[in-house]
Amino acid sequence: MAYLENIRTFLRVYELGNMSAAARDLRISSAVASSRVSQLEEHLNVRLFQRTTRALSPTEHGNLFYRGATKIIEAVEEAEAEISNVTRSPRGTLFVAAPIGMGQRLIAPAIPRFKAANPLIDIRLRLSDRKVDLTGEGLDAAFFLGTPEDSNLKIRKIADCRRILCASPDYLTRKGTPTSSDELAAGKHDCLNMRYPGAPEFQWPLQTATGVKRVAVSGPFESDHGDVLTGWALEGHGIVLKPVFEVADYLADGRLVPVLEDEPPVPVQMACLYTHRRRQDPKVRLFLDFMVAQIQKVLAEMPGK
Numbered sequence: 001m002a003y004l005e006n007i008r009t010f011l012r013v014y015e016l017g018n019m020s021a022a023a024r025d026l027r028i029s030s031a032v033a034s035s036r037v038s039q040l041e042e043h044l045n046v047r048l049f050q051r052t053t054r055a056l057s058p059t060e061h062g063n064l065f066y067r068g069a070t071k072i073i074e075a076v077e078e079a080e081a082e083i084s085n086v087t088r089s090p091r092g093t094l095f096v097a098a099p100i101g102m103g104q105r106l107i108a109p110a111i112p113r114f115k116a117a118n119p120l121i122d123i124r125l126r127l128s129d130r131k132v133d134l135t136g137e138g139l140d141a142a143f144f145l146g147t148p149e150d151s152n153l154k155i156r157k158i159a160d161c162r163r164i165l166c167a168s169p170d171y172l173t174r175k176g177t178p179t180s181s182d183e184l185a186a187g188k189h190d191c192l193n194m195r196y197p198g199a200p201e202f203q204w205p206l207q208t209a210t211g212v213k214r215v216a217v218s219g220p221f222e223s224d225h226g227d228v229l230t231g232w233a234l235e236g237h238g239i240v241l242k243p244v245f246e247v248a249d250y251l252a253d254g255r256l257v258p259v260l261e262d263e264p265p266v267p268v269q270m271a272c273l274y275t276h277r278r279r280q281d282p283k284v285r286l287f288l289d290f291m292v293a294q295i296q297k298v299l300a301e302m303p304g305k
Contacts, residue, residue, distance in 0.1 A: 003043070004076060007069050009036040010048060014058055014066050015136050025138055077281065090283035091120035097134075098143035101226045101246040102270070103127040107143060110294040114287065121283050129194065129226050134273055140284050141274045143291075145243065148273055156272045158292050159299055162244045163265040165204075166256040170236035178239070181206050181215045181263050190238030191217035192229045204241050205266040212266055241265050248302055270295070 012022035013033065023033040041048050048062035058066065098107050103125060111123050126132075126139075134142050134153060145161060171190075178189055184204070193202045203214040219238050223229055230247060233240040234255055240247075250256040272288060 002039075004073070006036040006040040006043075007072060009033050010040050011066065011069055011073060012138060013037060013049070013056070014062065015138075017056065019056060090118065090281075090286055092283055093122045093124060094140045094283060094287055095124045095126070095138055096141050096143070096287070097126045097128065097132045097137070097139050099145060099226065100127045100129050101230075101243065102143055102145065104227075105245055106295045106298055107291060110291060113294070114290050117290075118283075118286060121287070123287075129224055134275065140281070141272050141288060143270075143272050145268045145270055147269065148271075153273045153275060156274070156288060156292065158270045158272065158295050160267040161270040161299075162267050163241060164244050164247065164251070165239055165241050165259050165265060166233065166247060166251065167239045167259055168234055168236045168255065169257055171233075171238060172257060172259070174236070178259055181208070181213060181260060184217050184239070184260075185215050187218055189219075190221075191219040192232050192238040192240040193217065193219060193222045194226065194229065195222040195224060206260070206263045207266055208263050213263070243268065243270075245299060245302055 009022065009026060009028075012025055013019055016022045016025065019033050019037075020030050023030045026033065037048065044061070044065065046061040046065075047059050048065060050057050050059055096107075104127065108125060108127075111125065115121070115123065126137075132139065132142050143158075148155065175189060178184060181204075183189060184191060191202070191204070195202075202217050204217055206213050206215055221229075221232055221237060223232075226242070226246065229240050230242060230250075232238060233242075234250065239259060244251075247256055251258065272292070274284060274288070
């Protein structure tokens, strides 16, 4: 097992390009990660990485070993999956990512129920509104809203998620209620936007009488955290575009008010990404089946879904 752990550590260091990042991902110390790689190099009698005080890069031997080591770990994981199928007791740890709003409201509440039904499976949930690298970050599955860029990954659709434009009554009293998306495009309103490294330009796709219209919007505030945008909207700082499930409570109690209901945002795909290999793992399959059913149930029961 020690040799396999050394290989797994080497793979994460290679994929993340950083010893400390790999150690954090594997939940071990940097010293342990470095020791495992050194043991592997000693066993193979080659240097797998060139190390300097500022950088770490794979050697030719490192590149060669990575290709073979990947196949080794995949074979071991497939064998473990077969054993789990036979014993009907999936076990192990799942690393799952999700956007903050979706994770907090739809996924996190269901995880304890999943754990109660599957006590041998542990879940490590990572929440972030940035785009994640499924393979590079060692994730088993990643929930998302939108359209993924990596066509090599498998997608399991959950639902078409309705979105809404809304603002606080205080904001609408001060700035007026927009009657057309042209007012947003003309900069007559403050729009609260999501921004993170690599984010697209701010364009809100709205459904109009003549078809989908992509409206370029702007405003004084932006953030890479969806709940921060909601908070600003609640405080009266502007109009926000949100999935309905994220703001349903605020719409119900009147703290947020829908705007431009005749030109609503285009619904966004809610889905889960995984690699083909991960889907063969019984614990991944079990988790996805459970979570998809739970999320669909919650969305179906939500007013104005």
